[in-house]
Amino acid sequence: MYDFTPMVEGINRWLHSMMPDAAATFAGWVLVALVYLALFAVMGLVLVLVERKVAAFFQLRLGPNRVGPWGLLQTAADAIKLLLKEPVGTKRADMFLYNLAPFLLIIGAMMALSVIPFAPGLQAFDINIGVFFIAAVSSVGVLGVLIAGWASNNKYSLLGAMRSGAQIISYELSMSLAILTMVLLAGSLQVSQIIEQQRDYWFIFKGHVPAWIAFMIFVIAGTAETNRTPFDLPEAESELGAGFHTEYSGMKFAFFFLSEFVNMFIISAVAVILFFGGWMPLHLDGWTGFNQVMDFIPPIFWFLIKMSVMLFLLMWFRWTFPRLRIDQLLKLEWKYLLPMNLVNLLLMAFIVLMGWHL
Amino acid sequence: MSYVGEIVHGIRTLLTGMAVTGKYFFRARKEIITQQYPDNRDQLRMFERFRGEVVMPHNENNEHRCTGCQACEIACPNGSIEIIWDRKVDEKTGKKKKYIVKHIYHLSMCTMCNLCIIACPTDAIKMAQNFENSVYDRSYLTKVLNKPGSKLMDGIDE
Amino acid sequence: MEEVKQITLHPQGRTEEYFINMGPQHPATHGVLRLLLTLDGEIIKRVDPDLGYIHRSIEKMTEHDTYRQIVHLTDRMDYLSAHINNEAVCLVVEKALELEVPDRVKVVRTILAELTRIASHLLWWGVTGMDIGALTTFMYAFRDREMINDIMEENCGARLTMNYNVPGGLMWDIHPNFQRRVKAFIKHFKTKLPEFDRLLSDNIIFRKRTEGIGVLSAEDAISFGVTGPAARASGVSCDIRKKQPYSAYDRVEFKEILDTRGDTFARYKVRIHEMWESLHIIEQLIDNIPEGDYQVKTNAVIKLPKGEYYQRVETARGELGVYVVSDGKKSPYRMKFRSPGFSNLSVIDHVARGYKVADLVAIMATFDFVIPDIDR
Numbered sequence A: 001m002y003d004f005t006p007m008v009e010g011i012n013r014w015l016h017s018m019m020p021d022a023a024a025t026f027a028g029w030v031l032v033a034l035v036y037l038a039l040f041a042v043m044g045l046v047l048v049l050v051e052r053k054v055a056a057f058f059q060l061r062l063g064p065n066r067v068g069p070w071g072l073l074q075t076a077a078d079a080i081k082l083l084l085k086e087p088v089g090t091k092r093a094d095m096f097l098y099n100l101a102p103f104l105l106i107i108g109a110m111m112a113l114s115v116i117p118f119a120p121g122l123q124a125f126d127i128n129i130g131v132f133f134i135a136a137v138s139s140v141g142v143l144g145v146l147i148a149g150w151a152s153n154n155k156y157s158l159l160g161a162m163r164s165g166a167q168i169i170s171y172e173l174s175m176s177l178a179i180l181t182m183v184l185l186a187g188s189l190q191v192s193q194i195i196e197q198q199r200d201y202w203f204i205f206k207g208h209v210p211a212w213i214a215f216m217i218f219v220i221a222g223t224a225e226t227n228r229t230p231f232d233l234p235e236a237e238s239e240l241g242a243g244f245h246t247e248y249s250g251m252k253f254a255f256f257f258l259s260e261f262v263n264m265f266i267i268s269a270v271a272v273i274l275f276f277g278g279w280m281p282l283h284l285d286g287w288t289g290f291n292q293v294m295d296f297i298p299p300i301f302w303f304l305i306k307m308s309v310m311l312f313l314l315m316w317f318r319w320t321f322p323r324l325r326i327d328q329l330l331k332l333e334w335k336y337l338l339p340m341n342l343v344n345l346l347l348m349a350f351i352v353l354m355g356w357h358l
Numbered sequence B: 001m002s003y004v005g006e007i008v009h010g011i012r013t014l015l016t017g018m019a020v021t022g023k024y025f026f027r028a029r030k031e032i033i034t035q036q037y038p039d040n041r042d043q044l045r046m047f048e049r050f051r052g053e054v055v056m057p058h059n060e061n062n063e064h065r066c067t068g069c070q071a072c073e074i075a076c077p078n079g080s081i082e083i084i085w086d087r088k089v090d091e092k093t094g095k096k097k098k099y100i101v102k103h104i105y106h107l108s109m110c111t112m113c114n115l116c117i118i119a120c121p122t123d124a125i126k127m128a129q130n131f132e133n134s135v136y137d138r139s140y141l142t143k144v145l146n147k148p149g150s151k152l153m154d155g156i157d158e
Numbered sequence C: 001m002e003e004v005k006q007i008t009l010h011p012q013g014r015t016e017e018y019f020i021n022m023g024p025q026h027p028a029t030h031g032v033l034r035l036l037l038t039l040d041g042e043i044i045k046r047v048d049p050d051l052g053y054i055h056r057s058i059e060k061m062t063e064h065d066t067y068r069q070i071v072h073l074t075d076r077m078d079y080l081s082a083h084i085n086n087e088a089v090c091l092v093v094e095k096a097l098e099l100e101v102p103d104r105v106k107v108v109r110t111i112l113a114e115l116t117r118i119a120s121h122l123l124w125w126g127v128t129g130m131d132i133g134a135l136t137t138f139m140y141a142f143r144d145r146e147m148i149n150d151i152m153e154e155n156c157g158a159r160l161t162m163n164y165n166v167p168g169g170l171m172w173d174i175h176p177n178f179q180r181r182v183k184a185f186i187k188h189f190k191t192k193l194p195e196f197d198r199l200l201s202d203n204i205i206f207r208k209r210t211e212g213i214g215v216l217s218a219e220d221a222i223s224f225g226v227t228g229p230a231a232r233a234s235g236v237s238c239d240i241r242k243k244q245p246y247s248a249y250d251r252v253e254f255k256e257i258l259d260t261r262g263d264t265f266a267r268y269k270v271r272i273h274e275m276w277e278s279l280h281i282i283e284q285l286i287d288n289i290p291e292g293d294y295q296v297k298t299n300a301v302i303k304l305p306k307g308e309y310y311q312r313v314e315t316a317r318g319e320l321g322v323y324v325v326s327d328g329k330k331s332p333y334r335m336k337f338r339s340p341g342f343s344n345l346s347v348i349d350h351v352a353r354g355y356k357v358a359d360l361v362a363i364m365a366t367f368d369f370v371i372p373d374i375d376r
């Protein structure tokens, strides 16, 4: 009913009818790139605004409320301000790497974004190793952070970057294992397949206890991957000033800032896809009427609602918890999450083997 | 504590913390503690004892109570008050009497310690409750407290 | 600090210690304090505090001011314990003049001092949370602190630099609303303080960040001259309110909070308990403010008899001593403030060695430094 596939195909056919095949393919790419760029910008702005508002409510404040109605244009104004700002940097920085780092970060985030389906048909890139691809490209970001810390020629930045390196490499493991647990259940790496598997029930219901544990681990690892409190050690403003992006200003700083939010979006999207059925509506056993009502809500809304809940959860963490220390962070990963994850994987394999997940 | 017990305990403490912030999030509308400052200027009333600026009240005939005794100038710990005074012949008594030409007050140096107010024998100066003292040029902060053409109220003596 | 000292040669390569400047502009130093850190990776090898960025020579200024004027300078030392600093100067002047202030003054001073202590600890709680990464604590602490600030503003005329004490008593009588407001605050705060525990003290991350970190032994606390909650967390009983009761502390019943662990968490816990104790003290006094004068008349220009006088009080961060040498003139010949912050800072190198940069921030937070207090 709410499938976007005909629309996308329609546009594709229209492009092909207008120009030669090669040109049409190219035009298609450009179109997709433009859409994603726009999405990226809008998403960044909206998420920053939401984060600030949510933070404000947690802290009994009002949050931005001056620019536009209810402060809705605040982040847009900030973005313009950042664009117009003079780029101030250190003299003895490694200029090439210094300028490269923010782009590396943002490219990683953009690539991961491309395989995320927002609704049936609304997906740029449905490859058969989708989830694996996300896990792979999202760790490109750490290169950007490391390079930024190194190239800024600032000891605080370097400390932040080193922390980030240790952190992301460890948590990558947990994240992949948590994903793997769910892939066991789905039997496929392709994102659209995984979602299709959850047509009747979401994986969080299907997978029983291992799925919940995997979800927990995934959220923890995801928070760590996005460098958010309680795992914001790379920036840790009370310790390192601003960590790896201390020396960045203007738009380059904005890239770092935005990429955090885009990463957060990706983590939530993956969580939604793996555990909450992507854009699939909520179905309960035997409640036919209820299920029909649920079907009535367009998938894109389902996706957005689930995303909002996930994002809110991440924000809730951020505005409640203190920050861990670097050794505790690693201890948490290697002594708690990793063993739990491995046992959990076995458990899930057992469940799948016994066919209890249906 | 056992391995599993530790995990469970940890998660429970985290959830307790989230319950506290969560409670405030959902009640945030009622509990906002910040103020919309320049908008609510009209509602803002400082407490009567609030010390914002030294002023010299004048009555409707443009008369003040300052005799020029300089007690406030001496009491001030940082030289925020300078009195320029002179003597002239009082019409009624025919005696020479001290009067202030200018009661100069440097708001920029004042620490609002209230010592001048206490020192003043005739209660000629008092603390005003205004709190918006910022100006674009520091020279605006040097004020002459007695209004031009003002004179001493009757019946006030050193 | 470009100079780098080589320490060891490993077969695989070289590791170097390096310097890092923490401050004078750094979020965790809460003011213009500069810490020169020598680090090996993240491990702290040495901490060199460097002072003087906001030195205002308050001690020298006192030599030109009258005793009445000196009081307001002490507002600017430890601005979070302004009232207690004022009280210290007034007490020393009263001691020298052998002046007995009315009971009313003593009781009101004590109530205000305890309110100040709560306000100071509240701010400390907020920023400790922030330093350790929980940003929300700050606003919750300020919500409650705002009530105290309002009480101060209504009663004393200013929120921080109250200058409400004068030698011989108080500047004014208490405001008619004073008792009502204080009681309202106590009622409100009693419901909020347990929330602080739920939000931060019990939090597993916070516990792990603070327990066993920055341990200060009782011997070291004594030999470095550490006072206040920081020393009491190491088991050193040093509460001036108990040891040398001044004002109305001899007529109230309260506990001296002691801990023996001496780590960051113990210092945290001692402060939290002190807030409860302060509430307890205020509760005992608020309904029993004796009638009487609010001031003993003193000369307009106070001259202390020749001699040396010393008075110590317990501020929110420890023992503040005021030492006056008078040569009989209207200003002191020399006035020395023994500020708690300075001695507490001296121990930071000893305490922080071997821990990580993140721990240093936590340690600094629980020593509760107010830089103008260290750097007078």
Ligand code: SF4
Residues within 6 Å of the ligand: B054, B075, B076, B077, B078, B079, B080, B081, B109, B110, B111, B112, B113, B114, B115, B116, B117
């Ligand atoms: S309030 Fe204090 S500093 Fe200000 S003018 Fe009066 S005596 Fe001087």
Ligand code: SF4
Residues within 6 Å of the ligand: B065, B066, B067, B068, B069, B070, B071, B072, B073, B083, B119, B120, B121, B122, B123, B124, B125
């Ligand atoms: S203001 Fe008061 S103290 Fe100052 S000169 Fe006038 S009368 Fe004297």
